[in-house]
Amino acid sequence: MIDEILPTAVLGAEFFGDEPDAWLFPEERAALGEAGEARRREYTTVRHCARRALGGLGLAPAPLLPGVRGAPRWPDGVVGSMTHCAGYRAAAAAHRSDVRALGIDAEPHAPLPEGVLEFIALPEESSHVAGLSRHTPEVHWDRLLFCAKEAVYKAWFPATHTWLGFDGAVISPAPDGTFHARVLAPAPVQQVPAPREFDGRWLVRDGFLLAGVASSALV
Ligand SMILES: CC(C)(COP(=O)(O)OP(=O)(O)OC[C@H]1O[C@@H](n2cnc3c(N)ncnc32)[C@H](O)[C@@H]1OP(=O)(O)O)[C@@H](O)C(=O)NCCC(=O)NCCS
The missing domain is CATH 3.90.470 (Ribosomal Protein L22; Chain A)
Structure with missing residues (x-):
């Protein structure tokens, strides 16, 4: 679904609900801090989606930590965006050489x-x-x-x-x-x-x- 609204240079990944096998890097877990179960699940599953999108760009899994004002810090040379709402999570990423700004x-x-x-x-x-x-x-x-x-x-x-x-x-x-x-x-x-x-x-x-x-x- 997410790929249908993005240009071909952008790799999208989505999940309906929560991925039970999704995992976090220790520094992502630390950045999340004390969070309720619902927040932990959305944060984890959306990062699972983000790693799939990065994989589609040929990049290895990397920690996606919240930066200034909650904006995620993507690997060098990458732009990306993440979203979650009840029952749905999605991430999108692209090489900065192809896309200057990306939001979903x-x-x-x-x-x-x-x-x-x-x-x-x-x-x-x-x-x-x-x-x-x-x-x-x-x-x-x-x-x-x-x-x-x-x-x-x-x-x-x-x-x-x-x-x-x-x-x-x-x-x-x-x-x-x-x-x-x-x-x-x-x-x-x-x-x-x-x-x-x-x-x-x-x-x-x-x-x-x-x-x-x-x-x-x-x-
Ligand atoms: C930040 C904001 C856009 C998040 O949107 P939301 O619908 O509440 O939540 P979503 O689930 O779709 O998105 C949350 C994700 O957005 C990303 N995000 C948070 N702050 C961000 C920022 N400053 N810049 C880019 N991405 C950001 C994060 O990846 C976050 O997920 P995570 O915390 O698990 O990493 C919203 O809370 C907000 O502050 N809006 C006010 C500003 C605005 O919309 N202006 C309109 C301009 S016309």
Whole structure:
């Protein structure tokens, strides 16, 4: 499922539920610290997925430790992203020479809780979601907007090390399974310019909603 929304340069891996044979490096276990069973399982299974994705790139298993603001630290020369929601875990990775920024997110395909859309959506996004909901009511466009925003943040943050709020990018989803994101937040001054636009894909299947962005653009 995850591979369907990612370009061919990106290797994805997913798991429905939790992989009983998944394991952690000692330093990953230490980084997790005291965690409840549900958190330990998602953290472990998503890293199992990540190691499969790395293997698809021809790379050996490596510890994936949380870094600044929780962003995972991928091996040198690799960009990647991880996501988990109830019943689903996925990871994606690519060589940095092919992909500059990568973000994926999974959500249950259900309406957002009351009041959340108003919190996360820019006015133009709210009216776009309302229009899409009228024409294609079988898709929970409010949740899709949220999912796409999370995917954009996961691509943006490792590329810039700066926060991007929900009003920091305008997302335009389309019924054909694509979306576009335009970053409104000021670009941080850095050696490699931050991406200003992202083209993404989304998918609804088996009660899950997935969104992913992968950018090779330098502007
Ligand atoms: C960080 C955030 C995106 C995580 O999303 P989520 O739907 O809550 O959780 P998911 O299960 O999909 O993803 C969690 C994984 O994201 C990754 N992640 C966490 N922080 C991250 C960051 N700053 N950058 C990139 N990836 C990050 C981690 O791999 C984490 O899993 P792990 O802790 O097991 O390693 C979300 O909590 C958040 O802070 N959002 C606010 C920012 C935002 O979305 N802005 C919108 C911009 S338009």
